[in-house]
Amino acid sequence: MPSAGPQGITVSVAVRLVPSFDAVMTLDARNVAFTSFATNLVAGDDNGLSDVFRRDLQTGELSQVSAGATRSSFSRGSDSGQPRITPDGRFVVFLSSANGLVPNVSNTFEVYVRDMESGQMFCPSFYPFGRHDYGYNHQISDDGRYVAYQVTPVNSLRSTLFRHDMVGATSNVVGAALFTVVASPIGFKYAQFVDMAPDGR
Numbered sequence: 001m002p003s004a005g006p007q008g009i010t011v012s013v014a015v016r017l018v019p020s021f022d023a024v025m026t027l028d029a030r031n032v033a034f035t036s037f038a039t040n041l042v043a044g045d046d047n048g049l050s051d052v053f054r055r056d057l058q059t060g061e062l063s064q065v066s067a068g069a070t071r072s073s074f075s076r077g078s079d080s081g082q083p084r085i086t087p088d089g090r091f092v093v094f095l096s097s098a099n100g101l102v103p104n105v106s107n108t109f110e111v112y113v114r115d116m117e118s119g120q121m122f123c124p125s126f127y128p129f130g131r132h133d134y135g136y137n138h139q140i141s142d143d144g145r146y147v148a149y150q151v152t153p154v155n156s157l158r159s160t161l162f163r164h165d166m167v168g169a170t171s172n173v174v175g176a177a178l179f180t181v182v183a184s185p186i187g188f189k190y191a192q193f194v195d196m197a198p199d200g201r
Contacts, residue, residue: 024085030058031089033065035081050079052094054116065092065114068100068121080112084140090117091144095136102126111135111149113166124164124171125149137161137194146200148174161194 020036033054039045041053042064052065066080080096093113099105101112102123111125124147125135138149145166152159161174 022081022083024083026085026089027087031056031085033083033085033092033094035083035094049098050081052080052083052092052096054083054085054089054092056089063116065094065116066096066098066101066112067114068102082138084138086140086144087142091115091140093138093140093147095138109134109136111138111147113140113144113147115144122166124166125151125162139194139196141196141200142198143200146196148194148196148200150194163196163200 018036018038020034020038022035023032024034025032031054033052035050035052037048037050039048041062045051045064054063054065055061056063065083078097078099080094080098080101083092083094085092091113093111095109096112097109102121105123105126110123113122113124114120115122125138134152135149136152138147140147147164147166148161149164150159150161162171163174164171
C-alpha cells in the first residue's frame with residue numbers, strides 16, 4: 001500500500017528534486033493518474049523523460065501508462081504527459097511524442113488512450129488524418145468511448161476539433177479555431193480548452 005502520512009497518502013515517491021505533476025483523481029478517490037520525470041517509480045524506466053503513471057490507492061499498484069507492447073518501447077524519443085482518467089480508472093488519455101507506443105505512429109504530439117484493464121493502447125488522433133504537428137486538448141467520456149481532441153496541420157495556426165468514437169473507430173469534425181501556444185513542462189500547451197459531456201454526446 002502507498003504510505004500514509006498526516007495529510008494523506010503518498011502517490012509518487014520520486015528521487016530527490018525530480019518532479020511529479022499533472023495529477024488527476026477519479027471521483028471515488030481510488031485511482032490517480034499523473035506525470036513524472038522520476039526513474040525510480042517502476043523497474044526499467046530509464047528513458048530520463050516524463051512518463052504517465054496510474055496509482056491504485058486501494059491496492060497500492062503503480063502502473064506506467066505511457067508504455068508500448070514491450071519495455072523497450074516505453075516512451076522512447078520524447079515525453080508523455082497531461083493525463084485524463086475515466087471515473088472508473090480504466091481508461092487514461094494523454095499526450096505523447098514518444099515512438100513505439102502504437103505501431104507505425106511516430107509524430108510530434110499525439111493523443112493516446114490506454115485501456116488499463118486490457119493493456120491495449122490506441123492513438124485516435126493519428127490514423128484517420130495522417131501527418132500533423134500536434135494533437136492536444138484532449139478529454140474522454142466517462143465510459144471511455146468518446147475522445148475529444150484538437151489537431152493542428154503542419155505550418156498552420158488553425159486547429160480542428162474532433163470527437164473520436166473508440167467503438168466505431170471513427171472521428172467526426174466538431175469545429176475549428178485559431179490557437180495560442182504557451183510553455184509547459186513537456187513542450188507546449190494551448191490556450192483553448194476542450195470539454196465534453198460525461199456521456200460524450
